[in-house]
Amino acid sequence: MPTVSVGRDRLFAALGRSYTQEEFDELCFSFGIELDDVTTEKAIISKEKHLEEDKPSADDEIIYKIEIPANRYDLLSLEGLAEALRVFNGEKKIRYTVALIPKESMLKMHVKKETSLIRPFVVCAVLRGITFDEASYNSFIDLQDKLHQNICRKRTLAAIGTHDLDTLQGPFTYEALPPTDINFIPLKQVKNFRADELMEFYKSDEKLTKFLHIIENSSVFPVIYDSNRTVLSLPPIINGAHSAITLKTKNVFIECTATDLTKAKIVLNTMVTTFSIYCERKFEVEPVEVISFDGNSSVYPDLSEYTMEVPLSYITGSIGVPLEVDEVTNLLKRMQLNAEKAGSGASNISVSVPPTRSDILHPCDVMEDVAIAYGYNNIPKRKLSSLRPLPLNQLSDLIRSEISMNGFTEVLTWILCSKKEIFEMLNRKDDKSTAVIIGNPRSSDFEVVRTSLMPGMLKTVGHNKDHPKPIKIYEVGDVVLLDDTKDVGATNRRLLAALYCGANSGFELIHSLVDRIMEVMGTPFVSIGDKSGYYIELSEEPEFLLGRQAKIIYKGSRIGTFGIVHPEVLNNFGIPDPCSFLELNIESFL
C-alpha cells in the first residue's frame, strides 16, 4: 500500500475545517484510507539520518502519513486526497476541462518510428499560468515520485518529465537515437554528457542507477527534443537541465513516455487534474497533439468522462440494502461519481466516471462505492445457517485427548450400579441426599445412578487382575446428583476420573496428572488461599488412605480429590494391588 505524507494544517485548510485526530481517523476509516502515523518533518529527517530524535516543538508542522489503496492514484497527493475527502463530506466535486484550442495552434509532439524499438508511447499536456508556492511545488515533485513508484512500476511502464515551457520552442519530437548521438546537460549537472557516458556516470548515482537497466542494453535511447534540438529529457532516466522547472515557472509542459499507453494516460491525467487547481484558469488543461510517424494523431489529455450504465438491482442486490435511485445517485456523488437515473429504464443508473477514477472498471466498482458511501458498518448483517457445538462436550473431548496423550487408556463404564458400590464399598455412609435411587431394579447391579466414577473404575481394575501392571485408565463421564433446584430434582455433573494401579500406589503420578490437567486448562499453581489459580490441600475422605489424599481447590472452590485408594476399598473390589485415584468436576472449567 502506498503512503502519502501531507501537512495536517494544509490538508485541513483544503478540507475547509479542522478535525481532532480521532475524528480524522474515523473519516479515513469510513472512506477506506488509513492514518498510519502522525509525525513531523524534523522527526522524519532525524529518523532517516538515524539521529537522536529532538523534542518536537509546537511550531513544527504536523505531518499525517496516510495509507492509500493501491489503485487510487488520484489520492497520492494532498490535492487529490483533499478533493476526494471534501466530496465525500458532501461538497461539490470539481469538473476538469480541456482548453478549447484549434488544432493548428496546439503544441505538437512528433513521434519517430524508432521509438517503437524501445519505448513507443508518449502523451503530453500543458498547465498554463500556474502559480507554485513551496508547498505546492514540493507536492508537484512528490506526486511524480509516487506515480513512478506505483503505477509506473519504477518507471518501467511509464515515466514523467515536467518542463518550463517558456524555455522551450515547439514543436517537439520524440525520437530514439544511438546513445553516442545524444548530447546534453542533464538536470543538476553543469557539464555536457554524451548519453552513453551519462549512463556510465549514473552507475554511481544511488537513486538513478536503479532505472538504467530499462534502456541500458538498447541500441537506441529514447529522447525528446524541442525545435531547437534542445534535449527535454532522456526518458525514463533524466530531464535536461535547460528546461528545469522552478518555483517561478509559469507554464509547465508535461510529457509521459511509456511502454503501456493506458498507464501513460492515467499518469498524465493524474498529474494535470491534480495541479490544474493552481492554474490561472482553474481546472483547465491545455492539450497537446501527438502525431505518430504513420500520421495518426491523438490529442491529450483525454479528460472525457466514461459512462457506465448500472442496474439499481445489481447495486442493492449485491449490498443487501434496499435503496432508491436517488439515494444511490446521492451516495455516488460523494464518491466523485456523477450519477443519474438512466433514460433507458426506470431502474438503471447512468454513472459518469471522471478521469481521476481510473480504478472504476466494472459496475462492481460502482457498487462498492455505493456501499462505502452508505457505510460498510451500516449494512445489516444476514446470518448464514450454522451450528453451535456444545461447549461442555467440546471441552470434554479436548481434555480426553490430553489425558490420552499422558498415557492413560480410556474406559467407558456403566452409569447404573448397586447401592453398596457407591456407599459401603467406598467406606461411605448413605446420607440419603446424594444418589438417585431406582424404584424397580431388576437386579442389585442397577439400584442407583452413580454419584462417582470410582466404582466403575475400580470394578474395571478388579476384572483386569491379570493385565500387566501398571494399569493407567481414565473416564470422562456424567454422574447424577440429587438437586432441589432442578424441576425433576436431580442433575447431571461431568466428571473426570483417572486411576493408576501397580506395584506402588503411583500417588505422585496421579499428582502429576492433576498438575498437567491444570496446565492444559491454563491455570497457574498458586499458594494456599489464592483464588487466581489452583492449589492442593490435605483432605479426609473415607475412600482414600489418611495422609495420602488431597482436595483440589480451583479459583477458591473445591473441584476434586485424589489419593491412594484405601486398602479396605481395594479389598472390597477385590483388587490386590495399590491404586491411586483422581476425580474432578470439569464443568468448573467452562
Added chain:
Amino acid sequence: MAEDAILGYLATHAEIPDSEQFATQHSLHHNEVVNVIKSLHGFRYIDAHDIKRETWVLTDEGKKYAADGSPEVQLFLALPPQGSISKDELQKKLDPSVFKIGCSQAGKNKWVEMGKQVSRKVQHVEDKVKDLLIRVQSGQAIGKDDINSLKARKLIVAQTWKGYSVRKGPNYAPKRKKVATDLTRENLQRGDWKELEFKEYNFNAKGPPAESGHLHPLLKVKQQLKNIFLQLGFEEMPTNNFVESSFWNFDALFQPQQHPARDSHDTFFLEAPSTTRELPEDYVELVKHVHESGGYGSRGYMYDWKREEANKNLLRTHTTAVSTRMLYALAKQPFSPKRYFSIDRVFRNESVDRTHLAEFHQIEGLVCDRGLTLGDLIGVLNDFFSRLGMSKLRFKPAYNPYTEPSMEIFSYHEGLKKWVEIGNSGMFRPEMLLPMGFPEDVRVIAWGLSLERPTMILYGIDNIRDLFGHKVDLSLIKRNPICRLGIN
C-alpha cells in the same frame, strides 16, 4: 530388639532413669539403645533427657599393662631370685620400652639394685598398677591418689559418658508404626498397611513432571478453526499443492501482470520446475481477454497480457490459488451452492522479522451462492469471528485486485484498547467469476487471515519465531494449554 524393650518397659514403668543401666540389664549394647532412643524421640514416642558422667578409660599403654603386668613387675620377674645378671643381658630379655620404664619405676620402688650388674633387693612385689588398671577397666572406682598416679603415667584418660533418661512421649505406643513413602503391593499382601505411617507429603509443591506427549499450539488452533468451519457448514479444500503457476495464483484472479505482488520481491518464483506444463487453453483465452479488454461489463486493464508471465511457476502466495481452481471446477458443473475452507501453508519472499516469516498459514473461507450480499459477508464474518472470541467487529473499505467490494476486518482488542486488523474479505470480482462460466447472479464472498496472528494474540506471543519454526522452545509447546477457540 532394643526398640521393643524400651517401648515394652515404658508400658509398665514410668521411666528408664539411665540408658546404660538399662542396656546392661537387658544385655544390649548401649550404642544400639542410644540410637533407638534418638529415633523414637524424633517421632515423639518417648521423651529423652540427656544425662552425663565423667569416667576413666585405659590408654593403649594402660590396656597393655592391664594384660601383661606393669613394666616394673615384668623387669622384677626377669631378674634371678638370687644373685645378679648383667644389665646388657637383662636388656636383651625385655621389650626396650618395658626395660626403660621398668628400670626407672623398679628403682624408684627400691625393688632392685641397679649397676653394671642388676639384682633383686626384695623377694616379693605386688603389681598394684595392674590391679588398678583392671579395676578401672571394669568400671570400678579407685582412689583419687591412684587416679592421679595412673593419669600421670598416661595409663588412663578421662572420658565424658552420655546417656539418657527416658519417659513416654505424646505419641507413645507399645509398638511403633512403620514409616513408608508409598503403599506397596507387599504392604497389601502382608496386611501391614494398618501399621504404616507415611512420611508427610508436601502438597505445597507440584508433583513430578508428567511424562506426556504434546501437540503443537499452532495446530491445536488450526484444529479448532477447522471445527468452527465445519459447524458453519464449510467443506475443506485440498491444499496439498505448494507449487502453483502464476496463472492460477494471479491471472485467474484478475490480478494484472504488472501488479507489485507479482514482483520477485514478494513472490518465490521457481528455477525448477520453472514453468507450468499445461493450462486449460479455452479458459486461458477468456482470462487473457478480460485482462486486455474486459468484457462481462468491464473495461479490463487495457494492457498486453503475456502468456509467459502466466506460465511462470511459483510457490503459492495464497491459498486463494486453490479456491480459484475449486471455483473453476465448480463452474463446470450445473450450479449448486458451496461453502469451502482451507487452512494451509503459503509463501512470501519476505525478510524474516518479529512479525513476518517467509512461510505462514492462511485461513480462508468462501461461500458461493446466488444472490449473496455484503450483508451475508458481514453476517458470516460476525458468526465466524465471534466463535474466536471476537464479537466486536467493524469493516474498512480496502483494495484488493480480485475482490470488489473489499473489506478489511477490524476487531476491538480489549487488552490493547484499540481496533486491530484481523483479516481481509470481499466479494470476488465478476471479471474473475464470469470467465469461469458461473451464471451472472452467482456471487462469491470470501475472507482470509493468517493462522499465526490470532494464535499470537491468543497466547500472548509477540515474536512469530517463538511460535513456528525450528527456533521454538520445546517447553513452550509442552506448557501450552488446550485451545478453547469455539468453546465459549
